[in-house]
Amino acid sequence: MNRIGREANSAEWTMCSLKVQLQDETGRAFAGFGAEDCEPIVDDALDAPVRWRRSGDVRSLTGKMVALQFSFLPEDKLYSYTLWGAS
Template sequence: MGVGAEPATHRRGPELWLNADSWRGQVRAEILDADGSSIARHGRDECVPAVIDSIDEPIRWTHNADLSSLLGHTVSIRFHILRAELYGFWFCDTRS
């Protein structure tokens, strides 16, 4: 199942974080450009499935989780959710 997000200008930190309960399933994300196309290296297939029960967990991609090259650009996030609950998501810097 996919859940789409409204396009927004990415103005925050270089990582995508989740508040989710997916220990029985998984959450994946793909970053889409302004035209709705998946951005190279940040697609669904490159996303490491998040199997978590956490209020603050970063999403990872096999190549790189850093989204700093997208700062200031309009992007959308498409979530792919399987037997999971997604409560929130945000962009921020790496947790210290």
């Protein structure tokens, strides 16, 4: 499963809507993995799953160069992220 760990300082936390886009080395989103396909992450969580509406299986990207682009409001902060792979 694809998951993002996000740690927010609770004193500064406001409701936000974080989205993740998976893109190639040219900055183009992989089909089904664009920000518009991502279900918004709205929780202050250390282990929030990242899900895309049309595609969820990132195994199709195995062997490809993948960049992550995070989208959120300017007043929101992303302190960290963690990617976990299937074992």
